[in-house]
Amino acid sequence: MELNKRGISGVIVAVLMILLVIAAVAIFWTTVKPFIEKGASGADKSSDCLTVDLTVVSASNSTGSIQVKKEMCDAALTGIRVYVDGALQSTDTTAADIPATLETKTIGGLNLLVGQKVSVVGELEGTICGSQSDEVTVIS
Numbered sequence: 001m002e003l004n005k006r007g008i009s010g011v012i013v014a015v016l017m018i019l020l021v022i023a024a025v026a027i028f029w030t031t032v033k034p035f036i037e038k039g040a041s042g043a044d045k046s047s048d049c050l051t052v053d054l055t056v057v058s059a060s061n062s063t064g065s066i067q068v069k070k071e072m073c074d075a076a077l078t079g080i081r082v083y084v085d086g087a088l089q090s091t092d093t094t095a096a097d098i099p100a101t102l103e104t105k106t107i108g109g110l111n112l113l114v115g116q117k118v119s120v121v122g123e124l125e126g127t128i129c130g131s132q133s134d135e136v137t138v139i140s
Contacts, residue, residue: 049129052122065108079123
């Protein structure tokens, strides 16, 4: 009995291996690409957040307002969050409330009681930037 012992050509094996590697790379890339793009887009915002430095200059019960100073910082803040005794009280700041670098602005419309501690933190497109400022005690 005679068996036909024909195998696959070496060229065909090489071509199949190359196609298999290309398919594996394509599958890997389509899986990893969205994570890389998402991470890269947030990098600029994260580095801007590192430089944010806001200071509460004063807090007044009689006017229901605080004065906030923006120290050396290039980040273009989109908001300021006001915390009273550690609890978030206000996120309703407008572009007019946000001071330029080394400028002091007044944020009003706050419900402040004498003796409470007020601090602020910057916001950049919905992301909290840095840590809360040092607390300032509300005066009359």
